[in-house]
Amino acid sequence: MKPFLAALVSVLLFLSALIGTLELTKTSVAQNPPSYSGVRAGNYIPFGSSPVTASATGTTTAITATLTGAANQNTYLCGFSIRANATGAATGNAAVTGTVNTMNFTQFTAPLASGIGVVEEQFNPCIPSSAINTNIVVTTAAPGSGGAVSVSAWGYTY
Numbered sequence: 001m002k003p004f005l006a007a008l009v010s011v012l013l014f015l016s017a018l019i020g021t022l023e024l025t026k027t028s029v030a031q032n033p034p035s036y037s038g039v040r041a042g043n044y045i046p047f048g049s050s051p052v053t054a055s056a057t058g059t060t061t062a063i064t065a066t067l068t069g070a071a072n073q074n075t076y077l078c079g080f081s082i083r084a085n086a087t088g089a090a091t092g093n094a095a096v097t098g099t100v101n102t103m104n105f106t107q108f109t110a111p112l113a114s115g116i117g118v119v120e121e122q123f124n125p126c127i128p129s130s131a132i133n134t135n136i137v138v139t140t141a142a143p144g145s146g147g148a149v150s151v152s153a154w155g156y157t158y
Contacts, residue, residue, distance in 0.1 A: 044078075044124065049158035058140075060086070060147045067098075067136040070157040075129040077155045079122035080138045084109040084149040092141025094119055094151075100130050109143040126155055 045051065052075070054065035069075045075098065082094055090109040095102055108117035129136050138153045 045076075045126075045156045046158050049076075049156040051154070051156050053152065053154045054138075055150070055152040057148075057150045059149070060142060060144060062140050062142045063149055063151055064140070065138045065151040065153040067153055067155050067157075069098075069129060069133040069135045071133055073157040074132060075134060075136050075155060075157050076126035077123060077129075077136045077138075077153060078126040079155075080120070080151065080153040082107055082119040082138070082140050082149070082151045083116050084140065084143040084147065085112050085116045086110075086143040086148070087112060087146030088144065089114075090141070090144045094141055095139045096127075096136065097139070098129050098134050098136035099127050103127075107141040109141065109147065109149075112146060 050070065052067045054067055056063045056065050065080065067075050067077060077096065077099065080096070084107065086109050089111045092107050092109070094105045094107040096105075105119055105121065107119045110117040127136075136153070136155065138151055140149050140151050143149045
């Protein structure tokens with residue numbers, strides 16, 4: 001029976017040491033999240049980048065949200081959201097400029113009685129600006145008479 005108890009004590013000591021190692025690893029990871037290919041874990045922007053956001057509201061005319069460029073860095077657009085309504089339904093084109101090519105998105109403006117029109121895009125990977133220190137601008141369509149419109153854009157500079 002003694003060899004069995006000695007083996008059991010040995011296994012328990014091994015497991016205790018293993019659990020202690022796992023706790024140290026868990027604490028280390030919590031304090032220093034791992035990166036994958038130079039990207040922050042759980043956040044798809046590179047280390048050393050700076051998050052940027054822009055938002056605007058308006059009434060009857062087109063409005064813009066501008067992600068401002070930074071010296072010696074590209075600007076990246078990760079997504080945008082446009083919401084609009086007006087007295088009557090309308091359809092127009094929202095545009096994203098400052099990228100290699102202008103990107104156009106059909107924007108529906110809902111009539112007041114039926115809710116709100118939504119255009120929402122997310123880009124993975126995020127879309128870079130056409131050059132260093134270049135703004136990326138999201139411009140809405142004009143909602144028209146009795147309108148309300150909002151636009152938000154998010155990304156980073158790197």
